[in-house]
Amino acid sequence: MSLKHGLLGLLNYGSMTGYELDKAFKASLSFFWQAKTSQIYRELAAMEGQGWLTSQRVIQSEKPNKRVYTITKDGKEELTTWLSSPEGDIKDAMGVRSAFLMRVFFAGETSTKQSLEMLYAYRQKCLESKTGLGGAYDAISEYGGIVGDERKAKYWQIAALYGDAFFEAGLNWADKAIDLLKEEMGE
Amino acid sequence: MSLKHGLLGLLNYGSMTGYELDKAFKASLSFFWQAKTSQIYRELAAMEGQGWLTSQRVIQSEKPNKRVYTITKDGKEELTTWLSSPEGDIKDAMGVRSAFLMRVFFAGETSTKQSLEMLYAYRQKCLESKTGLGGAYDAISEYGGIVGDERKAKYWQIAALYGDAFFEAGLNWADKAIDLLKEEMGE
DNA sequence: GTTTTATATTATACTTGTTGAATATTACTT
DNA sequence: AAGTAATATTCAACAAGTATAATATAAAAC
Numbered sequence: 001m002s003l004k005h006g007l008l009g010l011l012n013y014g015s016m017t018g019y020e021l022d023k024a025f026k027a028s029l030s031f032f033w034q035a036k037t038s039q040i041y042r043e044l045a046a047m048e049g050q051g052w053l054t055s056q057r058v059i060q061s062e063k064p065n066k067r068v069y070t071i072t073k074d075g076k077e078e079l080t081t082w083l084s085s086p087e088g089d090i091k092d093a094m095g096v097r098s099a100f101l102m103r104v105f106f107a108g109e110t111s112t113k114q115s116l117e118m119l120y121a122y123r124q125k126c127l128e129s130k131t132g133l134g135g136a137y138d139a140i141s142e143y144g145g146i147v148g149d150e151r152k153a154k155y156w157q158i159a160a161l162y163g164d165a166f167f168e169a170g171l172n173w174a175d176k177a178i179d180l181l182k183e184e185m186g187e
Numbered sequence: 188m189s190l191k192h193g194l195l196g197l198l199n200y201g202s203m204t205g206y207e208l209d210k211a212f213k214a215s216l217s218f219f220w221q222a223k224t225s226q227i228y229r230e231l232a233a234m235e236g237q238g239w240l241t242s243q244r245v246i247q248s249e250k251p252n253k254r255v256y257t258i259t260k261d262g263k264e265e266l267t268t269w270l271s272s273p274e275g276d277i278k279d280a281m282g283v284r285s286a287f288l289m290r291v292f293f294a295g296e297t298s299t300k301q302s303l304e305m306l307y308a309y310r311q312k313c314l315e316s317k318t319g320l321g322g323a324y325d326a327i328s329e330y331g332g333i334v335g336d337e338r339k340a341k342y343w344q345i346a347a348l349y350g351d352a353f354f355e356a357g358l359n360w361a362d363k364a365i366d367l368l369k370e371e372m373g374e
Numbered sequence: 375g376t377t378t379t380a381t382a383t384t385a386t387a388c389t390t391g392t393t394g395a396a397t398a399t400t401a402c403t404t
Numbered sequence: 405a406a407g408t409a410a411t412a413t414t415c416a417a418c419a420a421g422t423a424t425a426a427t428a429t430a431a432a433a434c
Contacts, residue, residue, distance in 0.1 A: 152295035169356030
């Protein structure tokens, strides 16, 4: 249900259209939760059905008409309730779901050379992703400055720091794995 | 499609029933891919339909009848093809999907005390998970020894090492985050 | 002036994963 | 003798995510 709660969280900052939410989601939450445009619109409709949101149609002459969503009292309550029961998500956070690791598990069926190439490619992506986080930090401090809410920005920063730790761990793991495989080739 | 490929990988080691696959999956692959029993049976049926597997019914008098699945030539080809095109999964591995991080992102809506509690709970789970990996290492070296396939066991070990790196990273990140929040309280 | 970009939403089919229970047999435990 | 665990599979309903493309308007770029 996390997409719904992510949308609730964003709408709690202010009313938005599906289009704006899609962009806001992709600009902020997409680092740890990905969603397609069509899914966002579908969930918004479902959330309105649940009474968490209301919407008003806004007729525009210059642009296509739009629908602005606003969080309701029920929606705010739901957000608060969700935020105060993190147990399940903490447990889930201990679980990895990675097709890449499944490949590693079965990589013994391929050549050591092929496995090494895969690990080098992974290592490289970790580096790139880590570098790419710089932009996220800039965006956060900038937005935090504009909004003037340093406290909120601190949590955004902490979430972004996770990315750094995650990619750094991937990098170190890949180096260790590469060493183990090179050992094998050297023999 | 990774569940299918995980099952193919296991069946490549030898023919098995759905029941045995379910246990084998949960004993080995479940660290990085979780699947329910009912899903495994459903995928097996689909894979047979795709021609990746064949099955034979085995009538037992002592126990309920069973269906033994065997990988076909097509299935082995599919496994090989999959193993030799890791690009997509490497990219996916850069993506986090974590409801927990979404909570962190929105934690500014709750009290610092509540956020700290959440982070402490997360930290504790990381510790427990890291400790729990000891069993996985034992199982791998034991199984590797029995099967006598040191090369395969090396990849299993590498996959398990990822868990270690992942939980360690989570631990360090949590410590950093806790420090940042304590700073806030101290002021 | 025609293509591209941005705005804004909707539709539909499909695949994957979750939940939970029903069914049936034998062995082991108390 | 009754209850629980282990073996073994199936089913049905649902929830969530993926893939893709159709539709429509206006501004901006070339």
